[in-house]
Amino acid sequence: MKKIKNSIIVLLCLVTTIVVGQPKGDVVIKGGTVLTVTNGTLENTDVYIKDGKIQRIAENIKAPSGVKVIDASGLYVMPGIIDAHSHLGISTVNEATSPITADVWTGDVINPYSVGMYWALAGGVTSIHAMHGSANVIGGQNETMKLRWGQTDPEAFRMQGAPRTIKFALGENPTRVHGRGNGVNPSTRMGVEFVIRDGFNKAIEYKKAWAEYEASKKKNPRAVPPKYNLRLQTLVDILDGKILIHCHSYRADEILMLTRVAKDFGIKNLTFQHANEAFKVAPELAEFGAGASVFADWWAYKFEVYYSTAYNATILTRNGVRTSINSDSGELIRHLYHEAAKTQRYGDLSDDEALALITINPALQLGVGDRIGSIEKGKDGDIAIFKNHPLSVYTVPQYTLVDGVVYFDINNDPDDMRVNINPEESIEPVILDENHERCMQDTEWIFNNK
Amino acid sequence: MLKAKKVVYQFLVLAALMLTIEAVAQRDEMAPVTDTYAIKNVTIVQAPGRVIPMGTVLISNGLIKQVGASVTIPSNAKVIDADSMFVYAGFIDGLSYAGIPRPEERQRPRDVLSMAPPYEWAGIQPHLPATQFLDPSDKSLVQMREAGFTITQVVPRGQMLPGQGTILVLSGEDKSEMVLREGSTLFSQLSGARGVFPATTIGVMAKWRDLYRNASYARIHSANYASNPAGMERPDYDPVIESLFPVTTNQLSVTFDAKSDLDIHRVIALQKDLGFKLVLANIEKGWPAMSKIKSSGAGVLLSYDLPKEAKIDSSREMETDRDKEIAALEKKNVEAYMQYTSQAAKFSSGGVKFGFSSMSAKPADLKKNLMIMIENGLSEDAALSALTTNPASILGISNIAGTVDAGKMANLVVTTKPYFSEESAIKYVFADGDMYEFDIKAKSESSTEGAEVIVGTWNYTASSGDGDSEGVITITNDGGGLSGSMTNSQVPVPGDISDVSISGKEVSFVVTFNMDGQNFEVEASVTVEKNTMEGELITPFGNAALTGEKDPNN
Structure with missing residues (x-):
C-alpha cells in the first residue's frame, strides 16, 4: 500500500512542473466585498483559491478541512495591484553605454533582497514590471515579476510564461546620455527616430543573412554562418512580434513618431510609458491600438514634462486607449490605489474604470491579462484585501496574496523584513536603499567623468 | 606530572602570546647542498583520515620518494628530526x-566609444x-x-x-x-x-x-x-x-x-x-x-x-x-x-x-x-x-599533488602540533622539493616595538588616476596596542585603523571606512623617514600613491 502511495507521489512529481520557490497556496477568503474589476462588485462573497488558482467565487463556500480561511467580512477584496513600470527587485537598471542595448535583460539580475518589494506588497502590489532604465533609445529587456518576498532564488520571482518585453526611450534622456554625454547619435529627437529605424533596418538585413545561411546549409554543409549578434537578434525578435515594446516617452509628437515607425515595420504591440502628453493624441493611440501607462499627477521634473494634466488617464480611457497608472518609484508603488483614486477626483472615472488602471489594464499591457488583473475563475490567486474601499483616502491594506500564499499581513508585519543581512553593516546611520526615481540609475558615470 | 605541568605552562604562555613566524632560511644565492631530505619520526597525515603515527617521508629531486613507518634513509639525505611534529600535503589554493x-590606472582615449x-x-x-x-x-x-x-x-x-x-x-x-x-x-x-x-x-x-x-x-x-x-x-x-x-x-x-x-x-x-x-x-x-x-x-x-x-x-x-x-x-x-x-x-x-x-x-x-x-x-x-x-x-592535478604519497610532488607542510590546534605553528614548508624553514618565536600580543616611527599625526595626499585626495592619519599607542583613525576628503566619515604592523621603517595597516552603511577596507603600506612617509594605498576602487608629513603641531 505504502509502495503504491510512494509511486503515486513520484508520478505526481513527474507530471507537475514545480518551479523552485514558487509555492501555490489554498485559501478561502470569506465574506468580503469582492471587487472583481471585470465582473462588477459582489457583496458578501467568498473566494476559494486552490493550488494557487481561483477555483470558485460564490456565497457561502465551505472551506475544505485544513484549508486556511481569511475572514474578510467588512473588508474589500480586489485583484493584486500590478505596476507596469518599476525598477524594484533588480540590481542593475541601465547599461547606458550604447543607444541600443537590446541584448541586455533585467531578468538576469533579479535581486530577491530588494526590500522595496515587501513595502510594495504592503501596498497591495503583487506583480511588477521591472524595467531597464531610459538612458538608451532601445534599452534592455524587462522582467515581469511576482513579489514572492522571502524567497532567495531569483527564479522564484519570475512570472513564468509572461511574454518578453523591452524598454524604448524617446526625448531628453537618451539625447542627454548619448548626444550630450558621449557625443554620438542621437542628440536630437530626429536622431532618436533615426537610431530606431537604422536598428530595425540592420535587423532586417541580419535576419535575411541568417535565412540565406540556413537555406544554403542544406545544400552545402560547409556554408559559412554570418557573425552572430545578440543585439540584432533581439531586434529581429521585436520585428517578429515576440517582444512587446514599452516606450518611455512624454511629448505628443514623439509618441506619434513611434506609432509611424511601428506601422512602417509592422510592429503591433506598443505601450507608451509616462506619456504625459498622450491625451493630445488619444484618438490616434486608440486607432493604433497602443496602450499608455501614465502617472496620476507627477510632472514638471524636467522641461519635456511641463505640459501635463491630471486628467491624462481619464481622457485616454474615455477615448478607448488601454491605460494604466504606474509608479516608477519605490514610494509611489506603496499607494497606487490612491494614485488610481485621483482619476475620480480629476475625471469622474467609475470605480471599475479606476481600479482597472492598476489591475487588468497593466496586466493586458504586459501580455498577462489572461492570468492576472481581475478576480475570475481560473486566474492566479493574486489578491489584495483592504479595510475601507481601496479608492477611499481612508483605505488601509490588510493582506496581500500571491498564488494563494499570504506575503503581507498587517497583523503580522515585523519591523525588520530584510532577508539579506550584512553582518558588517553599521546599525546607524540608517540608509534607505530605495530611491524615488531610478530611471537613470547607473548612468552617473557619464556625467561625472567629464 | 611534570609533563602535565609543562603543557599547562606552555598553554598559558601561548594563550597570552601571539605567534609570529618569520622566514629565516629562504633559498639564497647558494644552491642547497642536497635536494634529498628525510623527515624523520614525524606523524604523517598522508591524506584526510589516512595517518601514519610515526614514520619518515623521503624526498628527492622535487618528488616524494618514500613514505612509511620504516624507510631507509640514504647517506646523502639531509635528515630533519621532526619528533612530535606533523607533516601534511602542501596546501593548494x-x-x-x-x-x-x-x-x-589608464585614462581611456577620447576616440574609444562607449558603445x-x-x-x-x-x-x-x-x-x-x-x-x-x-x-x-x-x-x-x-x-x-x-x-x-x-x-x-x-x-x-x-x-x-x-x-x-x-x-x-x-x-x-x-x-x-x-x-x-x-x-x-x-x-x-x-x-x-x-x-x-x-x-x-x-x-x-x-x-x-x-x-x-x-x-x-x-x-x-x-x-x-x-x-x-x-x-x-x-x-x-x-x-x-x-x-x-x-x-x-x-x-x-x-x-x-x-x-x-x-x-x-x-x-x-x-x-x-x-x-x-x-x-x-x-x-x-x-x-x-x-x-x-x-x-x-x-x-x-x-x-x-x-x-x-x-x-x-x-x-x-x-x-x-x-x-x-x-x-x-x-x-x-x-x-x-x-x-x-x-x-x-x-x-x-x-x-x-x-x-x-x-x-x-x-x-x-x-x-x-x-x-x-x-x-x-x-x-x-x-x-x-x-x-x-x-x-x-x-x-586537475590530483595525480601530482594533494596527498603525501610516493611519486607526488614534494609539497609538504610540517607543523609543530596538529595543524588544526590553537598552538600549532608551521616549522617547514617544502615546495617542489625546496625547503623553507620558519623560526617560531613568541611575540607579545601587546608588542608595539618600534612604534615610535609611526605614532603621531600625519597629513597626507593620495594620488591616483582619478585625482588627488587628502586627509589625516592619526596613530596612537595606548600601551595595549596601536590604533587610530584616518580621514579622507572623498569619504564623509573617518575610518578606523587596525592591524598596524611595523618592521623597521616599513609600516602597514588597515583602515576600515564606512560609506552608506557598507564597510570597505583600505590597505596602507608606507616607508617612514623621520617626519615623512611614502607608500601606497590599496583600495577597492584602485591604488593610490601616498605621501605624508608629520603634523608639526601634534
Missing part, C-alpha cells in the same frame, strides 16, 4: 592574484595567460607559502574576462621554475568595464552569450577552413574568439568570481544557457544557493575570508524603544555572522566538495579562520580536504 600586481570599445578597453582579454602578468618576486607569493600553500592558481586582474589561469608551485625564483600549468582555466567576473560596454552585470551577461555563440559558430567555420580552404571565406583573425573555442567544447573550464549567492545564481543561469564547464570561486556567501550549486555540478572554491565578528553591546541599557531596536538589529548582525562562520560546515554536511580560494582573503588569516569554521561545525578532515585533495581535483 584554488584561485588567487598572488604575484599578479594591480595594473596601472563599441576595443576588447582591451571592454575588459575582454580571455587569450592572455596570467603568466604574462606574473611578478615572481612579489611578496604575496611568499605570504602564501608562509601560510602553508605550495600551489596556487593565479589569474590576471581585470573585468569581464581578465585572462587565463596559471597554476604555480610556490618555489623558485622565476617563471620557468614556478609555472606548473598554463591555460588552466578561463577566468571571468560579472563586473563590467568602466564607462564602456559591457559596463554592468546585465551587459556582461549579454556579452557572454554573444561571445560564446559567436565562438561556437566561428569554431566550426575555422575547422572547415582548416580542412579545406579552397573557395571559402577566410575566418577573421580574432584571438579573443579563438581562445573561447575550448570553452565551447568543454575542454577548458570557466572559473567565475562569484562572491555572493546572487552572483552564483546569475553565473549558473549563464552556464545553463550556454553549457560551459564551471568552477564557482571566491564564494563568501553561497549557502542560500547551495542546493543549486550542488545540482549544477560546478567545482566550488570557498573564500576563507570571514566578516568582522559582529557583537552585541551588552552594556547598552534597554530603556527606550530606540535601544531595543538597536539591540534587535545587532542580534540580526550576529545571526548573519554565524551564517558566514558555519558556511563551510554546511557545504561539507550538504555533500558539496569544496576547496579554498585566497582571492579576497589574507593568507595570514588562514589558520585563524579555519579554526573559527571548525568551531562552527566543520570537521578537521573536511578542512584538510579543502586545503589539499579537493582543490587538487578541481585544478
